[in-house]
Amino acid sequence: xxxxxxxxxxxxxxxxxxxxxxxxxxxxxxxxxxxxxxxxxxxxxxxxxxxxxxxxxxxxxxxxxxxxxxxxxxxxxxxxxxxxxxxxxxxxxxxxxxxxxxxxxxxxx
Amino acid sequence: xxxxxxxxxxxxxxxxxxxxxxxxxxxxxxxxxxxxxxxxxxxxxxxxxxxxxxxxxxxxxxxxxxxxxxxxxxxxxxxxxxxxxxxxxxxxxxxxxxxxxxxxxxxxxxxxxxxxxxxxxxxxxxxxxxxxxxxxxxxxxxxxxxxxxxxxxxxxxxxxxxxxxxxxxxxxxxxxxxxxxxxxxxxxxxxxxxxxxxxxxxxxxxxxxxxxxxxxxxxxxxxxxxxxxxxxxxxxxxxxxxxxxxxxxxxxxxxxxxxxxxxxxxxxxxxxxxxxxxxxxxxxxxxxxxxxxxxxxxxxxxxxxxxxxxxxxxxxxxxxxxxxxxxxxxxxxxxxxxxxxxxxxxxxxxxxxxxxxxxxxxxxxxxxxxxxxxxxxxxxxxxxxxxxxxxxxxxxxxxxxxxxxxxxxxxxxxxx
Numbered sequence: 001x002x003x004x005x006x007x008x009x010x011x012x013x014x015x016x017x018x019x020x021x022x023x024x025x026x027x028x029x030x031x032x033x034x035x036x037x038x039x040x041x042x043x044x045x046x047x048x049x050x051x052x053x054x055x056x057x058x059x060x061x062x063x064x065x066x067x068x069x070x071x072x073x074x075x076x077x078x079x080x081x082x083x084x085x086x087x088x089x090x091x092x093x094x095x096x097x098x099x100x101x102x103x104x105x106x107x108x109x
Numbered sequence: 110x111x112x113x114x115x116x117x118x119x120x121x122x123x124x125x126x127x128x129x130x131x132x133x134x135x136x137x138x139x140x141x142x143x144x145x146x147x148x149x150x151x152x153x154x155x156x157x158x159x160x161x162x163x164x165x166x167x168x169x170x171x172x173x174x175x176x177x178x179x180x181x182x183x184x185x186x187x188x189x190x191x192x193x194x195x196x197x198x199x200x201x202x203x204x205x206x207x208x209x210x211x212x213x214x215x216x217x218x219x220x221x222x223x224x225x226x227x228x229x230x231x232x233x234x235x236x237x238x239x240x241x242x243x244x245x246x247x248x249x250x251x252x253x254x255x256x257x258x259x260x261x262x263x264x265x266x267x268x269x270x271x272x273x274x275x276x277x278x279x280x281x282x283x284x285x286x287x288x289x290x291x292x293x294x295x296x297x298x299x300x301x302x303x304x305x306x307x308x309x310x311x312x313x314x315x316x317x318x319x320x321x322x323x324x325x326x327x328x329x330x331x332x333x334x335x336x337x338x339x340x341x342x343x344x345x346x347x348x349x350x351x352x353x354x355x356x357x358x359x360x361x362x363x364x365x366x367x368x369x370x371x372x373x374x375x376x377x378x379x380x381x382x383x384x385x386x387x388x389x390x391x392x393x394x395x396x397x398x399x400x401x402x403x404x405x406x407x408x409x410x411x412x413x414x415x416x417x418x419x420x421x422x423x424x425x426x427x428x429x430x431x432x433x434x435x436x437x438x439x440x441x442x443x444x445x446x447x448x449x450x451x452x453x454x455x456x457x458x459x460x461x462x463x464x465x466x467x468x469x470x471x472x473x474x475x476x477x478x479x480x481x482x483x484x485x486x487x488x489x490x491x492x493x494x495x496x497x498x499x500x501x502x503x504x505x506x507x508x509x510x511x512x513x514x515x516x517x518x519x520x521x522x523x524x525x
Contacts, residue, residue: 001419001420001421002411002419015410015411015419015421016421019410020410020411022365023365023412035510035511036510038510039363039509039510040361042454042509043363043454043509044361044362044363045352045361045362045363045364045365046352046361047352047362047364047365047366047412048352048353048356049350049352049353049366049414052412054411054412070411072366072412072413072414072415073414073415074415075413075415
């Protein structure tokens with residue numbers, strides 16, 4: 001059972017109270033974008049085996065969106081943070097680097 | 110003299126000489142410096158690809174690399190259901206090809222895959238599902254796939270243990286494919302492996318791919334835990350780990366990897382001789398030849414590579430099945446496990462060339478790959494040998510950019 005702490009209301013909730021929203025920090029393709037940029041935005045995903053950033057909604061709680069950093073190979077949670085960020089904050093990166101020395105944000109995009 | 114071909118006569122002969130003549134089903138192999146074709150992934154799809162490369166196109170300088178053991182991934186973790194009652198034409202074509210190949214696979218491979226066309230029933234439990242399945246039945250009749258929409262009375266006749274009245278969702282009818290069914294999943298991988306080995310192909314287990322090198326946009330070398338191996342063409346057929354290998358080759362895939370769980374009960378006397386799927390309430394069930402009830406449900410909502418899923422999904426599946434089959438409420442469950450399924454945006458597979466010349470991918474079968482093993486191998490082999498296959502043409506990965514989706518979210522939604 002996956003357990004995450006909602007950074008908006010502070011409640012620690014298991015996954016039955018939450019709704020997954022897919023990969024985080026996906027940049028929307030704007031007007032004038034090429035077909036392959038739109039394809040990247042809509043379909044292409046990092047899908048990493050290791051540290052991963054996700055959108056979650058505290059659906060049966062405060063209802064707010066937030067972001068979580070998780071390891072898809074071990075199910076370890078590195079932390080949660082507000083949805084109003086465009087890239088993972090420093091303390092989350094530090095937590096990931098501690099486990100995975102040499103880890104870089106978006107290794108191959 | 111050793112016994113290679115399996116038959117009643119061979120069994121009798123071996124019985125008379127203490128079974129000393131049986132040979133290993135496939136040879137142990139270590140990598141050669143170079144192969145014409147390397148297939149990564151010795152599951153059903155990878156082995157079937159290698160088999161049809163050899164059988165249909167005479168390409169036999171082939172290695173199949175496997176990180177773990179043969180058939181130890183989703184091939185050994187699925188609920189063994191075979192059907193072809195999909196909605197879209199390209200899906201019906203490849204799944205029906207596959208189902209048709211299953212009919213004669215045991216004879217062809219000289220290996221008993223225990224194909225059992227016992228019939229697959231997909232329950233309609235809402236008005237929308239009734240309409241959806243009637244539409245599928247009409248589409249199937251145009252596609253030449255034999256299915257029919259049957260009444261609740263006929264459902265009860267075929268499955269006496271079912272509860273038609275609900276309580277949540279009454280059974281309003283079902284989509285019935287009489288020649289769908291099940292097969293022994295391990296035997297499918299073993300049978301293909303034996304046939305590949307007989308053609309001189311190398312099946313190399315415990316050999317993890319650690320890197321993929323290319324020169325001038327053309328694949329040249331596969332780096333593995335057993336050293337570097339050169340190749341002319343490379344087929345990536347690794348289901349849930351497709352994204353990881355694509356990253357090593359330098360491109361991305363429109364795929365997310367999720368955990369899908371299944372479970373089996375203690376063995377009981379025969380009580381249900383068809384496969385029943387209940388998509389509205391999320392559960393499906395069949396009875397194995399050993400008597401165990403084989404049960405599957407839905408995927409988790411988040412990316413996961415751990416081959417174990419969340420308990421509440423099992424709970425949801427079991428709750429749904431107890432409502433549908435009240436007599437199983439006291440059954441004890443023996444085993445539960447998970448597999449990593451590779452989901453695409455339109456719930457249809459990818460059998461495709463890639464941005465790197467010489468690399469081909471066969472993935473995205475998601476929650477329903479087992480049924481497709483022979484057809485998928487057939488199409489992938491043709492694509493790799495000739496650069497084009499009518500069966501796989503619609504399943505190229507460029508379809509996402511071009512907006513040509515093969516939307517099977519209704520047919521494939523939950524149950525496989």
